[in-house]
Amino acid sequence: MVARDRQRIDKWLFFSRAVKSRSLAAKLVVAGRVRINRDKAAQASDMVKPGDVLTITLERRIFVWKVLNTGVRRGPAEEARTLYEDMSPPPAPKDGSVPDAIPALREAGSGRPTKKERRQTDRLFGEE
Template structure:
């Protein structure tokens, strides 16, 4: 898999609890891909893309490193991205 829908990736990476919440987050303009605001939940993300996600009272900066066919537990979700705020590159 080279690309995945933005809303599906956010859900698989456990950034949000429901795929509909991921779609709403994107449509509200709270997600940027490589610095560009994205409002289409179906936009494809690829490995290497940097997502800036505005959540309730925080901002997460995640680099896409993988994809999943289905949503797994927190440990399997953690391998889908590098958290750039942890100082990891």
């Protein structure tokens, strides 16, 4: 017997537009990329209810969503946004550098040889 205020995690992820299909949602859960209240969701049939906090790992992003409501259908994006409250940390800077990082230093001439230096080395070993 299923309570009305609970829903399967794969259906909820599909209705909230976190993934494109319900089968992808099930694969995401089975792969261990979804946590419900800090516990890994073991299977797609695990239930979520309003008030649960989900941690979802998708590609290079981590989403932290608080479940506000269970879904009825996969509707437009505005309707899907009413199902959760986004508590995710801000995304990392796009330039990929760490703020306050010290730039890598190397001595001039170290590293790969230039074309001229490579030709000199080849001549030295008699490989022309």
